[in-house]
Each structure stands twice: as C-alpha cells, then as structure tokens.
Amino acid sequence: MGRKLDRIGDARLHDRVVTAEEAASWIQDGMTLGLSGFTRAGDVKAVPTALIHRAEAGEKLKVNVFTGASLGSDIDKMMADAGIIHKRLPFQADPTMRKKINAGEHLFVDHHLSHTAEMVRANVLEKVDYAVLEAISITDDGQVIPTTSIGNSLVFAEHAKSIIIEINTSQSQLLEGVHDLYSPNQQGEREPIPLQKVADRIGTIGIPIDIEKVRGIVFTNQPDSPSTIVQPDHETEIMASHLLDFLRKEIAEGRLTEQLAPLQSGIGSVANAVLHGMLQSEFKNLEVYSEVLQDAVFDLIDAGKVSVASCCSITLSEQKMQNVFSRFDAYRDKIIMRPQEISNHPEIIRRLGIIAINTALEADIYGNVNSTHVCGTKMMNGIGGSGDFARNARLSIFVTKSIAKAGDISSIVPFVSHVDHTEHDVDVLVTEQGYADLRGLAPRERVPLIIENCAHPMYKEQLWEYYRDALQGGGQTPHNLEKAFSWHINFAKNGTMRELIEQK
C-alpha cells in the first residue's frame, strides 16, 4: 500500500482508499453514473465490474450510465447482460448492448459527442450522482491525472455529487503532462476558446477536483482493451488512394498545400487505411486534430510525417499498445489529449479548418448520409463525433464500401433509411469505385457523380432507373416516394437489394 499511496499526492485523500466492492456498494438503484472511457481507452474497470456482480448475484438495480464514448473490458456487454442499464449515453459499440437497445430493453440516447458536456453543465440531463474516473495519479494540489482518454471526465468531475477514482497502476506514468484540461464557462458567460493551433496548450495537466467530493479511491492494474480495428485490405487501400487523389487535386487547384490541414479521422478500418496511405505519400508536416488516435497515427509520427496530434483518446491494437507505451518518451511531446468537448468543438473545428474523414453506413444519390441505423431502425453504434466534425469542417468526407454482404446490399441507395448528415454537410463521398466532389453542386448535379463515381457497377443501372423515374415528378430533389425505400424493403423480404426480373 505504501508504494501505491505515492500515487496520491494530496495526503488528505490517503484515508479514502477502499476496495472496488465497497465503492460499488455506494451506488444505488436509480442513480446516474458518469464514467471515464472513450473508444475502449481509459475506462474505469473495477467499480463497474463490482457493480455488475451485485446484479448478477440477484440484486434489482438499474442505473443511467453516461460515458465519453464506448467502453472496453466488456463492461458495456456485462452491464447489458446483467440488465442494470436504464439509460445509456452518448455512444456504445458493443454487440450485446446493441441487441438490447434494438430490442427496446434499455434506452440509448445517441448524442453528438461534443454535446453531452454542455447538457451536463446546463443541467439538462439527469444529475450525475457518482463520477467514476480512471487516473494515473492525483497530484499534490489535488489534480486527477487521466489515463488513455479524457472523454467527459472533466465535466463529470465538476458536476457530480461525488467522485470515485480508480488509480490504474498498469497505465504509463509518462502520460502525465500529455493532457490539457480546459472547461468553458456556462454559455453566455464564456470567452473564446484560446486554441489557435493544434499544438496549443490552454489548460491544466489534470482535472482540478473538489477533494470534499472524493468519496473513494480504488487501485486497479487491469490494462485497456486493445482496439478491434481491422487492418487495411485491398478495398480499403483503393479507397484510401481515391481519397489521396482528391487531396492531390485540391493541392493542384491551390486550395491546400502538402501540409494539408488538421486531419480528423473517425474510428474504423477505412479511416485507418487512409492514414496508412499517407505513409508513402508526398504529404508532410501533417497535423492531426481528432477524437481517437489509432495505430496509423503513431506510424506517421515514426515516419516523421505527423508533427503533432491532438485527441481525446488513444486506442491501439495489442501489439501497438505495447510498442507505443514502452517508449512513450518518443511520442509525448507530440501528443495532446483534450476533453471531447474541445476535441469536437464547433468553434475549433471551424477555426482550424479541419479535414474530416468519417464512415457512412449508406449514402443516397443526393449525398445524404446514414451512419447509425441499419435499414433505418437498428442502431449500430451511434453518431459519435461525425456530426460535430462534418457540420463544421473545411472538408467533410464520408467513406464507405459501395456494397456489403457480397453485393446484396448497395451502400448507395435512392433514399437513405435514416439521416445523420444532410446533403448540406457532405462535401465528398468516397468508395472503392472513386470519389464524388459534391461541393457547390445542386442536387440534380450530384446524382450522376455519385452514381457514376461511387456506386458499384452492379447497381448503377438500377440507380439510374430510380432517378429517371423520379425525374418525372420534378422537384429540386426528385424522388418517387413509393419506391424510395423499395431497395431496403426488397432486402428485408428477399435478402438482396438487387432488382429481380419478375419485379421489373
């Protein structure tokens, strides 16, 4: 215990060390928890597990669980299985939890990731009873140093009634000094966020806390879950090369330089492939201003391609995790971790002129994008930060493979079955077929570009057929509402979006 207490600089907190079981015992039915954790990184592990064990032992217990984004360590899965969730927000990515959400067994509120902090601050959501935050340590002056993510930990700590801290001794202590915690005042009473360059530091290295609110400190040593990112395949590499061609066109036309502009890339294999593609490119002195740093960013730093990377979470594959944290000294002066409110803030995104690369589930012939709902009804993960970035970016790029399920699903459809990003917020669409640059185009100008450049050949004629028919009715955005969802309906009934001969 002596060595462990070295992690708690403020001696007034030394007597608050408890077991995870004891800390979890304070949490009661009906409470709201604010947990650290963003895309499997920096999540609290011990207290939620102890809480789940209570439910598994038969106790009737429902809580609201607010986080940064998705949790690792199977916490979301175990919470869903144990049935202890009443309401979950703002994001999740667990198959079991997804199933429960879609079955209506618990509520899920799908937030823009920059919004949750404003709602907590403005007292719009349920009051957070316990903030439960993973930390490396607590400084002498009572600052909590986060681990591999910040997420919403700052705003949870500020507004929760009580705080429980999990000090995780498996996380690298070299992370201290990498975080930059900045909290805006209430709306209407705030100053401009003083961040002008990706590298700017504007806050403190830890979360300033009211130590009276700290009820317990738990020690753990469980590592983060590694990321589940699929490595680039042939198709994602082709998509990456189309996207890099588009960026080259922008340079040729004088709108960008080889330094490009600060890059945001959503989590996923295509985004990862795009960054990988930059390894062999002429682009240089790149800056990253994103939510999550995945493996590729560290490869780009190693290659001298990326000079600085801002994020709110570091989520790596198992091998990369070991590699990065065993020599974190090589990276720490190039990385800044921020609260998700700041990494995703419209003010900063618009000011920096970010190039945003996010993944679409499906897009329609006019450029509307669905990034959350399978066939319009079943939640996949959530909108995440894609809306924060797409809406205010210099360039809002969406990537998707043109087909799924061996061609039974076309990702380019007549009318998306759910809209997360409207035609106004989608600048460029990229598939393995090519890219469509939609900027400044009227809806009728976008259609041929999207069909010819992005749709899979097996669906092109079918899309043209829909559009020619829709044109009969006229309009700024021609549609035949009787057939708008016919592709999705066909898939539900016949297992394919392809038109059958007898249906013609």
Next chain:
Amino acid sequence: MGRKLDRIGDARLHDRVVTAEEAASWIQDGMTLGLSGFTRAGDVKAVPTALIHRAEAGEKLKVNVFTGASLGSDIDKMMADAGIIHKRLPFQADPTMRKKINAGEHLFVDHHLSHTAEMVRANVLEKVDYAVLEAISITDDGQVIPTTSIGNSLVFAEHAKSIIIEINTSQSQLLEGVHDLYSPNQQGEREPIPLQKVADRIGTIGIPIDIEKVRGIVFTNQPDSPSTIVQPDHETEIMASHLLDFLRKEIAEGRLTEQLAPLQSGIGSVANAVLHGMLQSEFKNLEVYSEVLQDAVFDLIDAGKVSVASCCSITLSEQKMQNVFSRFDAYRDKIIMRPQEISNHPEIIRRLGIIAINTALEADIYGNVNSTHVCGTKMMNGIGGSGDFARNARLSIFVTKSIAKAGDISSIVPFVSHVDHTEHDVDVLVTEQGYADLRGLAPRERVPLIIENCAHPMYKEQLWEYYRDALQGGGQTPHNLEKAFSWHINFAKNGTMRELIEQK
C-alpha cells in the same frame, strides 16, 4: 449630380459614376455575380433590372447569381422569368423562381447561410466576376457603407474580380455607424472571433475595398420591398404562448433567468408572433442575435424589453419601415448589423448559448425536421440559417402548425420526407397543440410526447397506429419502411393524409 457626389467621399471614384445600363452591359454570358441583399432588404435593384432588360430584349444570357439570401423588388421573379439564371445560391423565396427550380429549369444550391462566405474565401465556388453591392455612401477612406442588409457583401467585395456599387439615396443615412464588418482569415490562419457579448463591436463600419476593383457606381432611389410577413393569428398566438410556457418552465428549473438568452428567430409569422408574445410577458432586458430583424423586435425595443439586437438584415412591413426609419435615431445605438457569416457563425452561436426558434414544414415522431421540401421533392425556400442555429444553439426550437390545408396535411408524420435537421439537433417542438421537450430522450421516449403534445387530435390515433405497427420490427428507431411515406403518398393520390376507411 453635385449633391450625389457628396455620397462618394473618396474623390478618386467620382469619375466612375455610370448608368445602370452601362454597368449591366459589362456583365457577360457565363459570368458569376455576387449581389447584396438578404430577405428583401439591401438588395441591388438597378443593375439587375437593366441586365434582365437585356434578356427580355432577346439577348441570350445565363449567369450564376450568388446573394446573401432572398432578394426583393421582384428581382428573383424577373430573373427567373427572363431565364437568365444558370445557378442560384444560397437561398430564395420567390414563387416564380421556386417553380422554375422545381421544374429543373435552373440550378439552385441550398446552403447553410454561414457557409457561402467560407466557400467563396476557399475558392470552392465559381469565381465571382462582379460584386454588385447596395450602399448608402462611400467614405473618404474608401469604405462602402451598406444599407439595410449586409449578407455576403463583405466576402463578395474581397474576392470579386470587379465591383459595382449602387448608391441608394432612398435608404436612411442614419444607418451609417450601425454596421460592424468583420472578416475572418482563411481557416487555419485565423484568431478567435473576439465577440463575447451581443453588443460587442469587432470590425469596421463599412466594407474596406480595393478602389482599383471598383468599375462603376450607379445611383438609385428605389426603396426596399416591404416584408410579406403575415401578422399573428389566433393559432400563432397560441403557439407563442406554448413556447413562452416552455421558457417559463426553464426559468422555474433554474436553467434560464428572466433575461433568457440571446434570441434568434427565423423569418415567418410564428417567429414574429413569439416575439410579439414577449411584449406582454415578464421577460426583460432581452437580447436578440439573429439574421433578420422583423417588426416585432422594434416593438420590443419601444417597450423597453430588448436592450440590443444584432442582425444581418432589417426587413419590415411597409408601415413599420416608415415608422422605424423616420425616427431611426431612437434605435441606432441598440442595433448592430453584421455579415451573415458572423450572425450565423457556429463559434458565436455556441459561445453565446443562443435560443433558436425556427419553422418546420413537417416533423416526424422521432423529432427529425423537414424545413425545405414539400413532399420530399419540391423546394419551398431553402434551409437558410436554420441549420447554422439549430446545430449549435443552447436551445433549438422548431415551430409548426400541427395541420395544413384544413387538416388534409398533418405536419407531424411517421417519417419526414426530407431531413434538414436530424433528431440530434431538435430540442423542442412546438405546435398550437402544445410543446414536446425532447432533450435527453431516447427515440422511443420522444414518440408519445410528440404525438400527445404536438399532433392534431384528428391524426393522433393514426400516428399511434403507425408506431405500434413499427414497434413489431423493433430497433432504436422503430419504423415500417413499407408505410413510412404512406401518408405523403396518400396525400399525393387522394388529397389527404387521413386514412380512409377502405384503406384500413
């Protein structure tokens, strides 16, 4: 001419005075024009009219027309009738032009109103050949003082190859000093916009111009077109009272004070009625941070209810126009006019924590809003600033009457036929039936609120029927895609959204 030349302070420009016909003769087929004008105010009148006359006389002529928003003086109508438009952006509101757009006779690009300036600056759109700007005067140091709107005039002047100025002697010279022109640098090279309070002045009183680019100056004396706003009726008054009740609830719950927060209200009769409703309310020291100031804002200033109002355009009814400008001294220290990029800027909207009130054409049971496309295809006016505000506001409120066409159309539908504002960006929905506060609610929680509080009684059971059926399929957002647009299809075929007995 002598007295007129007093309006041109910079003597180097005295020899550039020409007739509207001469100025219009410089405009050639295929060019792109950047015109002043926003919601019928401060539009250029003489040069476009002279250009239209050329087409009416038989000349083959097509131009791209970029503006702030809609034009007055029937310019949009006459341009559409004369067939001189190739591409029009970012907004229009003229019935004749609307018809041509929906017939596919010319292109229309429907922009977020804060985006056009960024796209011009970033050289994404067609290069502006002529900026044609209405002014009161030109100062000694070559600043162009705008009239009753600013719109995109600043960015057009900065980036156009040449400039034509219409000095309108019918506009009040007391407007000088009211404008506040601020232009951000290129993205990535800009500082925070230094505006922290609605009343802050951060720029110049006129548009700084390169006088070498000024090719001609035309004198006119044609007044602005009066607004066409319908005065409050019984239903809009009821809607206003529901909205005020919601704001009172927010005060009671400690989230707002009687000063509320800076108000944005979209153009339209309901928004005007809401502001009228505040005349008799307990709210005080109100601030307005909006695009357009309509009649009601001046009544609120007269009543001592509004202390300051920021806008990018002043659009008044005929009587109010005379009343306001005949004693503009009483208002000028309470009004600040800004470029639409600043009035609608996400950075400012989020910082100030604006309460945004905009009009929906239709909303669905999950809170998605269509504000542009009738039955999903026909353009009404355009998204305007509603997306700029809704996406970043403290409170994003949408208002609509629950039915239209004597009940044959329900404004609350199973699935909106076009999405301009997603469920993520709609906080509160108001109809004459009541309001639904959707903040922090999962989709399945929103449905009963929207149906019970907002839908018209004649459609409630029909909406419940749709939802109960959709629930069979499960999902985060239950839908039956086979019936999702059945209401719109029914309307197209049978002239009503009401279910007929034989259809059941």
